[in-house]
Amino acid sequence: MRHPWNASWLLGSLFAASAAVLVTLAHAGPRSTGAEGWSERELAVLATLSLQRLPPAPVDPSNAVERRPAAVELGRRLFSDARFSANGKVSCASCHDPQRQFQDGLPVSRGVGTGARRAMPIVGAGHSPWLFWDGRKDSLWSQALGPLEDAVEHGGNRTRYAQLVAAHYRAPYEAVFGTMPPLDGLPPDAGPHGAVAEQAAWAAMSERQRAAVSRVFANIGKAIAAYEKSLQHEPTRLDRYVDAVVAGRTADAGVLQPDELRGLRLFIGKGQCVSCHNGPLFSDRQFHNTGVPPRDPARPDRGRADATAKVRADEFNCLGAFSDAAPAQCQELRFMVEDDPALLGAFKTPGLRGVAQRAPYMHAGQLATL
Structure with missing residues (x-):
């Protein structure tokens, strides 16, 4: 499924090239002028931006069903079922709205309560080994579970979630995952997180019951x-421009405006934004402290640490019991680096x-505009 959004209208948002490409280009031979005044080095960097260069998302060995059409459906x-929330009003689509590039446009997200960070867009997220702003999840499926049990x-x-699946999705669930375990006699509201009563009810269940419910949850x-x-990105005006000039053609008139072209030159040149925002998705998918001021100075967010x-x-x-991967596939x-200041x-x-x-913009909406 491709999501039909328009291209970005500000080339200050456009980035280029992986660090490896940049190192190679730094030692390249003499510069010569290519299409529309771009040097050979610049054209090589521009080429790395094209959506055509984006490979398929890597297979996640921990999710054996991720490519099955029945699982996608x-x-x-x-994703859009608000019954999977405490108040019956919040779905995944509440914070990841398909009409808003699968995010909500708020400084910090709001579910049954108010969170502490922005919702990240999810298109292309399967290319990243770590999910959320701080990378506290290592797969898309594990990431999807976090908000379901989060108090806000x-x-x-x-x-409650397992019983919802049994009541409303049994047939499609069993078509993908096999027969559902028996859920008779379970407390209606129990889990390892949440209210004290829910945790107590969870502790009172047998180990077999907890494992069965957690399997449905996973x-x-x-x-x-x-x-x-x-979900996939659609090509943008930038892609049209880059694909043309890299092929040695003159881009369609007006596809990028003069100020946008100046911004693009800064981002792949003097600005060096390409150091972190590189490749077709404009991200190195790594973690950096860029000095953005905390939303709450009294309680700064420690992020990846x-x-x-x-x-x-x-x-x-x-590496957990609900993963479909062999340990050797969890590199x-x-x-994982854990002790770097x-x-x-x-x-x-x-x-x-x-x-x-x-x-x-930023992880907690600290900046209002680009």
Whole structure:
């Protein structure tokens, strides 16, 4: 499924080239002028921006169903179902609105309560080994589960969600994941998180019951991830321009305005924005502390520094019991950097396709405009 949004209208949002390409180009031979005044070095960098250069998202070995059409369709339905929330009003689409590039346009997201960070767009998220601004999840399906149990996002619990699937999605669920476990006799509201009563009810369940409910819960995330991974960017004006000049053609008149071209030259040149915002998705998918002021100076967000312990302890990570991967396939998690001081206050480089239409900016909406 391709999402039909328009191109960004500000070339200050456009970035280029991977660090490896830049290093290679730095040692390249003499510059010569190419199409429309771009040097050979610049054209080589521009080429890396094209959406045509984006490979398919890597297969996630921890989610065996992610490419099954039936899983994509089930995930599409679950994504927009507001019954999967404590108040029956919040769905994944509430914060990841398809009409807003799968985000909500708010400084910090609002579910059943108010969060502390912005909703990130999800198109292209399957190319990243880490999810959320701080990377506290290591797969799309694990990421999808986090908000469902979060007190200020969906605010629900596992037995409630499992029973919703049994009541409303049994046939499509079983077509993808096999027979649902029996859920008779379970408390209506129980889970390892949430209210004290919910946690107590969860503790009173047998280990077998908890494992069965958690398996259904994990499969909810895997179906949603299959849908999210099916979403793709549409080519933009930038792609039209880049594809033309890299091929040695003159771009269509007016496809980029003069100020946009000046911005593009800055971003791949003097501005060096390409150092972090590179490739077709304009992100190195790494974590950096760029000195953005915290939203709450009294309680600064520690970002990636606190996330590594969370992802390591997550029962739904690549090495967990609900993953479909073999341990040897979980290289990112096994060799995750955890003790680097540079992780303090570091957040993931956001992808910037269509960014001019996604104000406000930064991880907590600290900046109102580009």
